[in-house]
Amino acid sequence: MPLNVEKISSNRAFGGEFNKYKFNSPVLGGTTTQFNVFIPAQASEKLSPVLYYFAGLTCNEDTGAWKGGFIRDAAEEGIALVFPDTSPRGAGVEGEDESWDFGSAAGFYINATNSKWSKQYNMYDHIVKELPEAIKELGIALDLSRSSLMGHSMGGHGALSIYLKNLDKFRSASAFSAIFNPSNPECQWGRKAFSGYLNGGQEEGKSSDATELIRTVKGQKVAILADYGDADKFYQEKQLLPENFVAAAKEAGFDESQVQVRSRPGYDHSYYFISTFAPAHIKFHAQHLREY
Numbered sequence: 001m002p003l004n005v006e007k008i009s010s011n012r013a014f015g016g017e018f019n020k021y022k023f024n025s026p027v028l029g030g031t032t033t034q035f036n037v038f039i040p041a042q043a044s045e046k047l048s049p050v051l052y053y054f055a056g057l058t059c060n061e062d063t064g065a066w067k068g069g070f071i072r073d074a075a076e077e078g079i080a081l082v083f084p085d086t087s088p089r090g091a092g093v094e095g096e097d098e099s100w101d102f103g104s105a106a107g108f109y110i111n112a113t114n115s116k117w118s119k120q121y122n123m124y125d126h127i128v129k130e131l132p133e134a135i136k137e138l139g140i141a142l143d144l145s146r147s148s149l150m151g152h153s154m155g156g157h158g159a160l161s162i163y164l165k166n167l168d169k170f171r172s173a174s175a176f177s178a179i180f181n182p183s184n185p186e187c188q189w190g191r192k193a194f195s196g197y198l199n200g201g202q203e204e205g206k207s208s209d210a211t212e213l214i215r216t217v218k219g220q221k222v223a224i225l226a227d228y229g230d231a232d233k234f235y236q237e238k239q240l241l242p243e244n245f246v247a248a249a250k251e252a253g254f255d256e257s258q259v260q261v262r263s264r265p266g267y268d269h270s271y272y273f274i275s276t277f278a279p280a281h282i283k284f285h286a287q288h289l290r291e292y
């Protein structure tokens with residue numbers, strides 16, 4: 001079934017094109033979803049690889065595009081950027097707009113199993129299955145067989161966990177201030193999301209937790225880069241727990257050539273931090289996306 005993706009707007013940017021699209025998403029219960037695509041100038045000559053960016057809590061498909069500072073470097077490298085939304089919108093589920101860290105703008109990039117949410121809150125399937133189909137329908141010169149993932153905070157968790165579940169589909173993953181271990185009882189955001197969206201709560205959430213997942217890919221080839229700031233209040237409040245991810249990666253035998261996690265002194269959780277290190281993340285992905 002075609003998704004009937006509609007272009008809403010188009011802007012010239014860095015020699016390429018920045019487009020906004022919408023469609024009614026069967027995976028998100030028929031709600032209307034929007035996403036942005038930056039198409040670099042090089043796409044007119046050869047297929048461009050694709051880098052997804054998943055934003056964090058309270059954000060939408062515009063946040064990373066407007067504030068992340070990714071487009072200039074992606075344009076130089078000839079990489080297309082895809083910015084999906086962070087949750088279904090207007091699903092009409094009771095309580096979905098009551099808090100900033102659950103429901104609208106807080107889909108956590110997982111499929112809900114609790115029947116209250118499971119009709120619409122299926123961001124994992126939206127990203128992994130539906131969005132690539134929507135992109136194919138656009139008929140633009142993108143090479144989806146060369147795709148990588150990055151994200152911030154909740155979106156950093158999305159990038160790492162989706163990557164670790166789909167090493168055959170994605171080349172590399174990177175994260176800014178990721179929620180590295182959301183099923184850990186110390187992580188309040190994870191507890192709220194998993195106990196709300198999943199019948200099995202935190203225990204079921206382990207199957208979508210980067211720190212748990214890194215153990216399951218032992219011996220395989222991975223390419224992960226993550227940065228966080230030591231002045232990030234959410235890091236200090238133990239919402240991010242990067243140390244747990246680093247320890248799990250080490251236990252699974254990964255060294256820094258495959259999993260690199262860097263603490264950045266003095267940086268916080270904001271887009272000032274993200275845009276500072278955005279060029280380094282684009283360069284990291286470019287190395288992996290370049291090869292055919």
Ligand SMILES: N[C@@H](CCC(=O)N[C@@H](CS)C(=O)NCC(=O)O)C(=O)O
Binds near residue numbers: 058
């Ligand atoms: N509303 C929260 C903060 C939410 C927050 O920091 N969201 C991050 C993602 S987890 C974000 O990117 N916000 C949008 C922005 O900084 O532009 C608070 O008051 O503490």
